[in-house]
Amino acid sequence: MPKSNAQQRALIVGAGIAGLTTAWWLGRAGWDVRVVEKASSFREGGYMIDFFGPGHEVARRMGLLPALERWRAPISSVTSVDSRGRRRSEISTAAYEAVADGVISLLRGDLASAIRDDVHAPVRYGTTVSVVDDGLVTFSDGTSGEFDLVVGADGVHSRVRELVFGPSFVRYLGHHVAAFSVRDAALSARIGYRYQMLTVPHRMIGCYAVRDGATAALMLCRAPSAEVPDDPAAALRARFGDLGWVTPSLLSVVPQDVYYDEVSQVDMAVWHRGKVVLVGDACGAVSLFAGHGASLAMAGACVLAEELSAGFDGAFARYQARMKPAVERTQEFGRRFIGWMAPSSAWRISVRDLVFRLSGLPVVRNLVRGSLVPDVDGVLTPA
Ligand SMILES: Cc1cc2nc3c(=O)[nH]c(=O)nc-3n(C[C@H](O)[C@H](O)[C@H](O)COP(=O)(O)OP(=O)(O)OC[C@H]3O[C@@H](n4cnc5c(N)ncnc54)[C@H](O)[C@@H]3O)c2cc1C
Numbered sequence: 001m002p003k004s005n006a007q008q009r010a011l012i013v014g015a016g017i018a019g020l021t022t023a024w025w026l027g028r029a030g031w032d033v034r035v036v037e038k039a040s041s042f043r044e045g046g047y048m049i050d051f052f053g054p055g056h057e058v059a060r061r062m063g064l065l066p067a068l069e070r071w072r073a074p075i076s077s078v079t080s081v082d083s084r085g086r087r088r089s090e091i092s093t094a095a096y097e098a099v100a101d102g103v104i105s106l107l108r109g110d111l112a113s114a115i116r117d118d119v120h121a122p123v124r125y126g127t128t129v130s131v132v133d134d135g136l137v138t139f140s141d142g143t144s145g146e147f148d149l150v151v152g153a154d155g156v157h158s159r160v161r162e163l164v165f166g167p168s169f170v171r172y173l174g175h176h177v178a179a180f181s182v183r184d185a186a187l188s189a190r191i192g193y194r195y196q197m198l199t200v201p202h203r204m205i206g207c208y209a210v211r212d213g214a215t216a217a218l219m220l221c222r223a224p225s226a227e228v229p230d231d232p233a234a235a236l237r238a239r240f241g242d243l244g245w246v247t248p249s250l251l252s253v254v255p256q257d258v259y260y261d262e263v264s265q266v267d268m269a270v271w272h273r274g275k276v277v278l279v280g281d282a283c284g285a286v287s288l289f290a291g292h293g294a295s296l297a298m299a300g301a302c303v304l305a306e307e308l309s310a311g312f313d314g315a316f317a318r319y320q321a322r323m324k325p326a327v328e329r330t331q332e333f334g335r336r337f338i339g340w341m342a343p344s345s346a347w348r349i350s351v352r353d354l355v356f357r358l359s360g361l362p363v364v365r366n367l368v369r370g371s372l373v374p375d376v377d378g379v380l381t382p383a
Pocket of ligand 1: 013014015016017018019036037038039043047048049050051052108127128129153154155156157158159160177179218279280281282285286287288291292293294295296297
């Protein structure tokens with residue numbers, strides 16, 4: 001157990017939402033914090049997330065809300081279109097906000113950037129861990145160090161988790177996802193600041209204008225195997241090439257470094273061992289079907305820091321006891337939501353679109369609230 005704050009050394013693996021938030025809170029609590037990040041530089045942009053719930057409250061406590069408001073994407077609606085781009089149904093942002101209290105839609109990279117701007121700990125990019133032996137860590141560049149605390153915040157495919165806990169724990173949800181941005185002013189003007197999506201059974205393609213004349217795209221499809229293809233751009237062309245609307249334009253410019261991944265959750269009985277603890281997607285990924293992953297990652301980081309401040313002994317168990325029920329409820333919610341985001345039949349797509357059309361009515365709004373928002377209350381202590 002560390003003897004005093006001045007001597008406490010923490011290593012955080014992963015400079016994403018969970019890692020940077022942990023660095024922020026531990027730094028404020030007096031820890032000497034180091035961060036290593038596998039990517040060669042800070043990961044900008046990415047996909048749009050809806051940010052609300054406990055993470056929003058953590059952001060408020062960190063004083064980040066003004067920055068997040070500056071990054072807020074001016075999306076006015078979510079629109080379902082047909083293969084010729086004609087509107088099938090629409091839910092206005094105002095109606096969505098009435099369901100999802102305080103929601104801020106912004107790019108994942110913009111959220112991470114707002115947190116990073118307020119983190120004082122040094123981040124070593126292009127570096128990962130090759131050995132984690134309790135507090136003794138060997139890095140990919142051959143250097144090593146000893147730490148009182150090692151936080152695995154390295155996402156759904158966590159290396160720390162694999163090294164310390166073993167290879168299993170990932171629950172595949174039967175889908176692949178890709179996200180990328182293209183700079184095409186004409187396309188951006190055509191799409192506008194509406195989240196537009198074309199859904200056919202088991203496949204969905206969505207896009208929306210982002211700043212500087214760019215368009216962000218999201219592609220989601222059912223896939224029997226979790227294994228991702230060697231050439232994601234070619235796989236996307238093969239999988240989505242028959243769809244109309246703006247799909248041909250998007251497929252003609254898929255970048256080689258497109259974000260492409262299996263859609264999975266992480267399910268572990270215990271999130272800690274010795275001096276090592278996991279936070280965010282590394283221990284409790286809920287998947288894009290649930291949303292809320294970024295929000296829970298921030299809440300987890302804050303709760304972990306709170307429990308460490310209350311006393312090192314038992315802190316990890318107390319942190320897990322506070323977070324895990326909300327994570328499990330959100331995961332369960334995510335599995336139910338697959339049918340909303342990637343409906344399996346034309347009939348189900350029509351039902352979803354009908355609910356969208358009626359979402360302006362308060363009675364329908366109340367009915368769908370439980371389908372759109374998981375129950376994540378109660379993880380934070382009152383401010
Ligand atoms: C398409 C999509 C849509 C989503 N929509 C929403 C939404 O609407 N709302 C919401 O709240 N959440 C959403 N999420 C989920 C959310 O993005 C994640 O849950 C959240 O980013 C998790 O944060 P994290 O820090 O745990 O992981 P990440 O953000 O993935 O960060 C992990 C970091 O660790 C780094 N890393 C990985 N491996 C190593 C290694 N071996 N060594 C060092 N560093 C490493 C990575 O490069 C990355 O920087 C969505 C996710 C996807 C894919």
